[in-house]
Amino acid sequence: MAVNGKRLRAVPGGDAAAGDATSEAASAAVGAGAPLVQLRGAGVSYGTVRALAPIDFDVGRGEVIALVGANGSGKTTLLRVLHGVLGHEGTRRTGVAALRQAMVFQRPFLLRLSVWSNLRIALWLAERAMPAEERHARAGQALARVGLDALAARPARALSGGEQQRLALARAWATRPELLLLDEPTASLDPDAKTAVEKLLAGFAADGTTIVFSTHDLGQARRLATRIVHLDAGRIDLDAPAREFFDSAAARRRDGLFADGALP
Amino acid sequence: MSAVGEAASLALDLIVHADAALVRTVALSFAVSGTACLCAAWLGLAGGAWLAAARFPGQRAVLLVLDTLLALPSVVVGLAVYLLLSRSGPLGDWGILFTPTAMVIAQTILALPVIAALARQLVADALREGGEQLRSLGAGTFARAALMLLHERWAVVTLLLIAFGRAIAEVGAVMIVGGNIDGYTRVMTTTIALETSKGDLPLALALGIVLLAVVALLNVLVAFVPRGHAVAVAEWR
Numbered sequence: 001m002a003v004n005g006k007r008l009r010a011v012p013g014g015d016a017a018a019g020d021a022t023s024e025a026a027s028a029a030v031g032a033g034a035p036l037v038q039l040r041g042a043g044v045s046y047g048t049v050r051a052l053a054p055i056d057f058d059v060g061r062g063e064v065i066a067l068v069g070a071n072g073s074g075k076t077t078l079l080r081v082l083h084g085v086l087g088h089e090g091t092r093r094t095g096v097a098a099l100r101q102a103m104v105f106q107r108p109f110l111l112r113l114s115v116w117s118n119l120r121i122a123l124w125l126a127e128r129a130m131p132a133e134e135r136h137a138r139a140g141q142a143l144a145r146v147g148l149d150a151l152a153a154r155p156a157r158a159l160s161g162g163e164q165q166r167l168a169l170a171r172a173w174a175t176r177p178e179l180l181l182l183d184e185p186t187a188s189l190d191p192d193a194k195t196a197v198e199k200l201l202a203g204f205a206a207d208g209t210t211i212v213f214s215t216h217d218l219g220q221a222r223r224l225a226t227r228i229v230h231l232d233a234g235r236i237d238l239d240a241p242a243r244e245f246f247d248s249a250a251a252r253r254r255d256g257l258f259a260d261g262a263l264p
Numbered sequence: 265m266s267a268v269g270e271a272a273s274l275a276l277d278l279i280v281h282a283d284a285a286l287v288r289t290v291a292l293s294f295a296v297s298g299t300a301c302l303c304a305a306w307l308g309l310a311g312g313a314w315l316a317a318a319r320f321p322g323q324r325a326v327l328l329v330l331d332t333l334l335a336l337p338s339v340v341v342g343l344a345v346y347l348l349l350s351r352s353g354p355l356g357d358w359g360i361l362f363t364p365t366a367m368v369i370a371q372t373i374l375a376l377p378v379i380a381a382l383a384r385q386l387v388a389d390a391l392r393e394g395g396e397q398l399r400s401l402g403a404g405t406f407a408r409a410a411l412m413l414l415h416e417r418w419a420v421v422t423l424l425l426i427a428f429g430r431a432i433a434e435v436g437a438v439m440i441v442g443g444n445i446d447g448y449t450r451v452m453t454t455t456i457a458l459e460t461s462k463g464d465l466p467l468a469l470a471l472g473i474v475l476l477a478v479v480a481l482l483n484v485l486v487a488f489v490p491r492g493h494a495v496a497v498a499e500w501r
Contacts, residue, residue: 085399102400109394111415121411125402171401 036061036099036179036210037082041090044077051077053235054090059179059212061095064205066225066242067214074234075214079103079181082212100126102177106184108168110156115148118156119171126175142174146200162193169200173209180204182213186220198224222246267465274466275473286467290474293451296364297432300371301379305424307372308379313409315380316387317395330384333377338370342440345370349441362443367451370437375427382423387412422486429482433475 035058043054052074059065059082067075080086083103111118119139123130130138143149146166151159156167165185172180185201186194201224205211215221221228221242228245230238238245278286315326347353349361349369360366390412391398398408413420435453442449444458452471459468 080396083400085396103397105397105400109397111394111411112417113414122401125398125407175401 035059036095038093038095039081039090040093042081042092043089044074044081044086050234052081052088053233055236057082057229057236059210061178061210062208063210063212064201064224064226065212066221066228067212067231068216068218068221068228069231069237072233073231075231076106076183077234078231079183079212079214082179083181096178099179100175100177101179101181102126102172102175103181104165104168104172104183104185106187108164108171110159110164110167112155112157114152115143115154115156115159115167116152118167119143119174122171123174138174138176142170145173145203146170147196160193162189162196165189165193165197166200169197169204173200173204178210180209180211182211184214184216186215186217194220271465271469275470278466278470279473283467283470286470286474288447289450289452289455289471292364292449293432293453296367296438296451297371297428300368300431301375301424301428303368303372304375304379304427308376308427309383309413309420310409312380312383312385313387313413314405316384316391317405317409317412327384330377330381334381336374336377337436338374338434339436339440341370341373342437345373345437345441361441362445362449364442364449366441367438367449370441371431371434374434374437375431378427378430379423382426383413383420386416386419386423390416425482425486429479432478 037057037059039055039057041054042052042057043050044052055078057078067078069075077086080103081088081092083101084092085103111121113121116139119142120135123135123138140149143152146169148159148163148167148170151163156164159167169185182201186197189197198220201211201213205224211224213224225242228238228240228242229236230245315323315330345366346361348355349358349366350356351361360369387409391408394412394415395408398411403411433453435457438449438451439454439457442451442454444450444454450458452475456468456471456475459465459471
């Protein structure tokens with residue numbers, strides 16, 4: 001199936017295709033006009049378990065990509081490889097020399113500090129040379145964007161699940177990422193909190209942030225994504241623009257693989 | 265009144281009237297053990313947290329040595345420091361044997377493995393939960409270690425109290441390197457040992473009561489610090 005004028009598919013599995021480079025060793029910039037992130041032969045094994053078969057995968061600038069599939073299909077592993085925090089076979093290249101990227105994990109880790117301190121520390125980690133005034137301003141903007149500005153002095157861990165997820169999004173967005181990676185950002189949230197998070201993601205995407213997120217919710221994928229990738233047992237089973245994904249006969253055949261009733 | 269009862273009565277009298285010798289001994293104990301714990305805290309917290317966050321060849325061996333040092337006998341530490349600081353030892357020129365400084369060095373060596381091992385475990389557990397998130401935010405090894413110490417600061421207070429408890433209740437090392445000099449290097453534990461051997465039970469008993477009270481207070485603090493934190497957090501909900 002065509003995506004960005006290019007056919008993307010899973011590389012057949014097998015160790016023969018595997019290199020031995022880690023993500024850091026293999027990471028490099030591939031130049032202007034190139035995909036934001038480009039994986040070639042990227043595979044991951046945990047011991048004898050193959051979590052991700054060696055795949056080729058491109059993330060184009062401005063795309064909103066939904067990774068769907070059953071538990072253990074490799075969604076989180078692919079996100080971590082795209083982020084560069086997980087050692088893998090093959091290569092990972094970025095379209096710019098110093099890609100600004102952030103990842104929001106399924107259960108965001110927040111320091112036992114105030115909401116405000118969590119944001120300030122994230123900004124300090126992202127850019128040590130940032131003047132204190134700018135850090136202050138950005139933290140304020142990020143909190144206002146996710147609607148937590150009134151809770152800045154609260155202990156971050158005393159927030160509700162939905163508020164913690166919004167804080168994690170604010171923390172990621174405050175660093176002005178070109179690429180935002182999210183691992184099931186609305187898992188275990190109530191409908192209101194889920195809607196709030198989806199609105200924020202739609203807003204980030206409208207601002208031009210490239211987003212890759214995993215989800216079990218096909219309705220969410222249809223609402224947010226421009227491209228949907230179905231993973232099955234560590235392989236890319238289907239990779240298509242969102243509208244084609246749902247229209248395709250292949251997708252229809254696979255409807256049974258996804259959670260019933262997840263579509264609106 | 266029995267001998268023990270008489271001794272206990274005299275001991276309480278010494279405590280109630282803040283006997284000068286008693287106060288001096290208690291004060292020196294706190295000064296020596298407190299200073300030793302501060303020194304050990306700097307090294308132990310930084311080293312332990314870094315050991316949890318870093319990966320390097322031979323790390324397992326270092327951790328094995330650290331865990332072994334947890335059971336370091338205090339008399340062995342005293343002997344080692346004595347050999348280092350004695351006139352014929354490599355640091356004999358410093359001339360600090362039988363001084364409170366030597367006692368601080370010995371107790372620092374005793375407290376260091378306790379603080380380092382517990383800090384390492386603390387940070388390692390925290391990193392299992394949030395290490396990848398911190399790496400994702402751009403934190404290097406030192407930043408991850410420092411942030412997790414900050415994250416677990418209440419547990420850090422607890423482990424420092426545990427280390428202080430071990431230091432102030434220790435007798436072997438300070439006896440050897442301090443010399444138990446009256447009014448100069450005599451601390452609670454060494455005074456108890458000496459006065460008991462002399463048969464002067466009231467002072468020994470009074471110091472024993474103070475020492476027990478200190479240990480009990482530390483235990484109370486250890487029990488209440490995390491709970492206080494939990495209450496503070498719950499109030500925000």
